[in-house]
Amino acid sequence: MSAAAPTWTAERPIVELHDVHKSFGTVEVLRGVSFSMMKGEVICVIGPSGSGKSTLIRCINALVPINRGSIRVEGQEVNDPALDKLALRRKVGMVFQQYNLFPHKTALQNIMMAPLHVLKQDRREVEERARLLIRKVRLDGKEDSYPGELSGGQQQRVAIARSLAMRPQVMLFDEVTAALDPETVKEVLNTIRELAEEGMTCILVTHEMGFAREIAGHIYFTDRGVIVEHGPPAEFFASPKDERTRQFLSQIL
Amino acid sequence: MRGALPVLLPFRAPERGPPTLTRAHLVMLAVALAALAPAALAQASGAPLSPLAVVWKWTPLLLAGFGFNLLISFAAMAIGTAAGFGLGLAQLGSSRVLRGLAWALTQFFRNSPWLVLLFFAMFLIPFQVRIGGVTIPLPDWLKAIIGFALPVMANVSEIVRGAVRSVPTPQWESADSLAFTPRQTMWMIILPQCIKRMIPPWMNVYSLITMATVQASVVGVTEMLTLTGQVHAAEGGRPELFAPLYGFALLCFFVYCYPIDLMTARLERRFQVR
Ligand SMILES: Nc1ncnc2c1ncn2[C@@H]1O[C@H](COP(=O)(O)OP(=O)(O)OP(=O)(O)O)[C@@H](O)[C@H]1O
Numbered sequence: 113m114s115a116a117a118p119t120w121t122a123e124r125p126i127v128e129l130h131d132v133h134k135s136f137g138t139v140e141v142l143r144g145v146s147f148s149m150m151k152g153e154v155i156c157v158i159g160p161s162g163s164g165k166s167t168l169i170r171c172i173n174a175l176v177p178i179n180r181g182s183i184r185v186e187g188q189e190v191n192d193p194a195l196d197k198l199a200l201r202r203k204v205g206m207v208f209q210q211y212n213l214f215p216h217k218t219a220l221q222n223i224m225m226a227p228l229h230v231l232k233q234d235r236r237e238v239e240e241r242a243r244l245l246i247r248k249v250r251l252d253g254k255e256d257s258y259p260g261e262l263s264g265g266q267q268q269r270v271a272i273a274r275s276l277a278m279r280p281q282v283m284l285f286d287e288v289t290a291a292l293d294p295e296t297v298k299e300v301l302n303t304i305r306e307l308a309e310e311g312m313t314c315i316l317v318t319h320e321m322g323f324a325r326e327i328a329g330h331i332y333f334t335d336r337g338v339i340v341e342h343g344p345p346a347e348f349f350a351s352p353k354d355e356r357t358r359q360f361l362s363q364i365l
Numbered sequence: 366m367r368g369a370l371p372v373l374l375p376f377r378a379p380e381r382g383p384p385t386l387t388r389a390h391l392v393m394l395a396v397a398l399a400a401l402a403p404a405a406l407a408q409a410s411g412a413p414l415s416p417l418a419v420v421w422k423w424t425p426l427l428l429a430g431f432g433f434n435l436l437i438s439f440a441a442m443a444i445g446t447a448a449g450f451g452l453g454l455a456q457l458g459s460s461r462v463l464r465g466l467a468w469a470l471t472q473f474f475r476n477s478p479w480l481v482l483l484f485f486a487m488f489l490i491p492f493q494v495r496i497g498g499v500t501i502p503l504p505d506w507l508k509a510i511i512g513f514a515l516p517v518m519a520n521v522s523e524i525v526r527g528a529v530r531s532v533p534t535p536q537w538e539s540a541d542s543l544a545f546t547p548r549q550t551m552w553m554i555i556l557p558q559c560i561k562r563m564i565p566p567w568m569n570v571y572s573l574i575t576m577a578t579v580q581a582s583v584v585g586v587t588e589m590l591t592l593t594g595q596v597h598a599a600e601g602g603r604p605e606l607f608a609p610l611y612g613f614a615l616l617c618f619f620v621y622c623y624p625i626d627l628m629t630a631r632l633e634r635r636f637q638v639r
């Protein structure tokens with residue numbers, strides 16, 4: 113446990129990055145990224161392909177170890193050789209583009225597995241919570257379906273529920289609608305919107321500009337491993353200052 | 366060397382005389398025999414038995430030998446699978462040293478001729494071991510089982526490694542992000558997903574090892590091929606008996622292994638579709 117952890121209070125940023133550097137071999141993917149956000153905030157990270165967005169959010173739950181800099185979640189330093197991974201991953205939930213559900217388990221079992229086997233919580237209580245989560249993501253009746261029997265949008269909502277079952281403080285979403293049919297994108301975005309409205313702290317990497325504009329309190333634009341520009345959505349989309357941002361937005365909008 | 370040590374003579378039919386065994390089995394198979402009996406009896410008086418009648422006469426003994434081949438194959442498969450599973454997991458483990466060692470062992474035993482491994486097992490494993498005050502004999506057939514278990518182990522090790530590797534890495538990542546430990550991930554998430562994929566290649570190894578068990582005859586274990594040779598000799602080594610007798614051995618293995626191969630191919634196709 114990091115010494116700072118017990119002293120964290122909600123007046124301090126819940127996620128705080130300072131000068132984060134990350135290289136894969138000789139390729140510098142993150143070249144000094146800093147930002148911070150408060151509990152309950154929703155931020156969106158946008159940027160061209162390969163600019164390091166996925167790497168950035170994967171650093172936050174230590175899926176990717178960083179080379180230099182500091183990442184704090186509720187005061188816990190992530191860039192620490194003695195990191196308590198379990199404590200960190202209880203706090204930070206993650207949803208992937210390809211859902212990554214466990215194919216040999218039903219929807220309900222997917223949601224129950226981690227609380228049961230990682231947190232060793234009581235089965236009855238876990239099952240009750242899992243059923244509530246299934247309802248929350250509007251998948252009533254799909255409890256006993258296997259991932260292969262669900263549509264992409266349904267699988268992604270199970271994946272969100274699975275992550276929520278750990279009762280995280282922060283949710284990371286990495287282009288979670290990028291692999292979906294246009295019709296099912298909406299279902300998933302609705303689920304995320306509801307979460308955000310309930311006050312969940314969310315970091316979203318997304319190409320859905322409309323959704324980003326609507327939901328985010330702050331937008332970060334990354335290019336080649338740095339944050340080029342950021343601001344509240346109204347300002348960011350109306351009058352981007354940086355040339356690269358303008359170019360990106362003109363291509364995507 | 367072997368003649369001096371009774372412990373090394375576990376399944377030596379000739380010493381007791383094959384006819385005893387045969388007669389007992391003949392009684393059991395009397396009904397089936399009746400079909401061929403007239404032909405055999407007709408020649409019993411003077412002329413030598415027809416090749417088919419000879420095969421028929423010795424069928425119980427030869428089948429008992431075949432049963433022994435199967436026994437060797439089951440045991441070798443069981444031991445080899447258990448050891449191979451461990452070795453395969455060691456190949457995927459987090460310890461660099463263990464990983465390297467498991468890899469080297471796997472490669473070594475996978476790329477050695479099975480007969481050479483069998484010889485090594487026969488001559489390197491002592492004929493008995495003392496544990497405390499107890500002497501446990503290690504008869505030839507047991508050593509042969511170990512000799513066959515070695516290549517099974519190496520092949521199963523590769524099957525396990527390949528199957529685990531075939532599970533996409535995002536499965537590991539999502540388990541990791543849910544705070545599963547690597548061990549939990551392996552046993553609860555990865556292995557249950559890929560166990561099905563291991564079955565066809567595993568059955569393939571089984572079919573191969575079953576056919577290979579006849580090599581045990583080379584190192585003096587009495588199994589079907591040994592018995593076939595002895596029967597041939599007992600019948601005076603008549604050249605016209607060669608093809609029927611050895612053909613019968615071939616037939617036994619074919620009838621046993623071919624359905625396994627068919628099933629393997631079917632499972633392979635079924636798992637591929639998914
Ligand atoms: N594990 C890895 N090993 C080596 N290089 C990697 C690895 N992961 C990412 N990279 C490289 O890092 C760079 C940034 O990748 P990243 O996935 O973070 O980009 P991204 O902004 O998420 O792109 P996209 O919009 O396509 O998802 C890319 O050039 C990629 O090739």
Ligand SMILES: [Mg+2]
Nearest residue numbers: 165166167287
């Ligand atoms: Mg990405």
